Amino acid sequence: MKYCIVTYGCQMNVHESEKIAGILENLGYTETDIRENADIIVFNTCAIREGAEDRVFGNVGNLKKMKKKNKNLIIAVCGCMTQKEQTAQKLMNTFPFVDIVLGTFNLSRLGYFIEAVKQGRKMEILQEGDVEENLPYKRTSGDNAWVNIMQGCNNFCTYCIVPYVRGREKSRKQENILNEIKNIVAEKKYKKITLLGQNVNSYGNDLSDGSTFAGLLKEICKIEGDFKVSFMTSHPKDLTDDVIDVIANEDKIEKYIHLPAQSGNNRVLKLMNRKYTREKYLSIIEKIREKIPNCRITSDFIVGFPTETEEEFEDTYSLVKQVRYDSIFAFMYSPREGTVASKMEGQIEDKVKHARVNKLLALEKKIQKEDNKR
Ligand code: SAH
């Protein structure tokens, strides 16, 4: 019996696909890259932008023929798209041949669902759950091991679907994280450990045991062994001095921070509910540069947020010019149903978004070229 997993979206999903692979291998399945050879195909989906969802709809639709040829083929869709009730419903209605729709909180039940489908039932579940511990993994990212430290997000940036599909912040217990890392290090197969969370700097806020992200980093660095630690993503409003100090002081921590700015304009930042100003953001960058010389810094930007004027976009442009990032991601704003920004007046035309994103990426390319030369 063979499985094939198709993954969309962020590192969180890449890592969750490793869990899905672990569960399937425990059930006796082996991996194949060729969809035609698979007995079960799992789509691990992303809902962050419309384009991501469109790709999933296209690719799941393409399986109809395969399902006709092989009646025993099991098709499962999980991940962030399935956490939106309307989208999950649309998936089920458009593609009646999908057997399993499984939310992100219930991966451990995949085996039970497969058994049910084999007995002729269709399965769907989307409810919230707790952070699931002790699932088997099949790590697939070379010498990098992903370690999830928390799930969900409390920030509700007005453009973003993540808090709706991943729920509120739930930190894993420090002890469980440390044990997982000790086991990874003991395997001696991994040189790098990347901690994952939508907003790693607020790690521990929901635990009542005093755990903090800086504290967690320090404990991880006490583990003996030859490995480096990095993490993503940091939110500028929560990147405190103690975290910057730990990065600066600990040899085991990679000198790298992904610090999404999203915009360089204060009015837009406020509309986005990012809770920092351009000036505050720049002061953090300055602190990083001062305390951690040669720290690589990268960022995400959204252009064409509702009502963003040309002048306001120029503020984003000038921020990129000023910070001289090692690299950036630039996205055209994509309205997500149910978010505050999707209902705002003043939505920007696609043509304008295209022009802005191209201009920003061209600037970044120029900066990288100059810096590489240097
Ligand atoms: N938790 C992380 C990132 C999550 S999503 C953080 O807060 O930085 C990754 C990136 O996708 C975001 O940084 C943002 O730039 C982009 N993004 C999120 N929602 C978007 C939307 N509706 N349209 C376009 N880009 C979006």
Ligand code: SF4
């Ligand atoms: Fe989305 Fe904002 Fe949370 Fe990041 S911090 S996941 S952009 S709501």
Ligand code: F3S
């Ligand atoms: Fe996408 Fe979900 Fe990640 S929406 S970006 S896969 S958290």
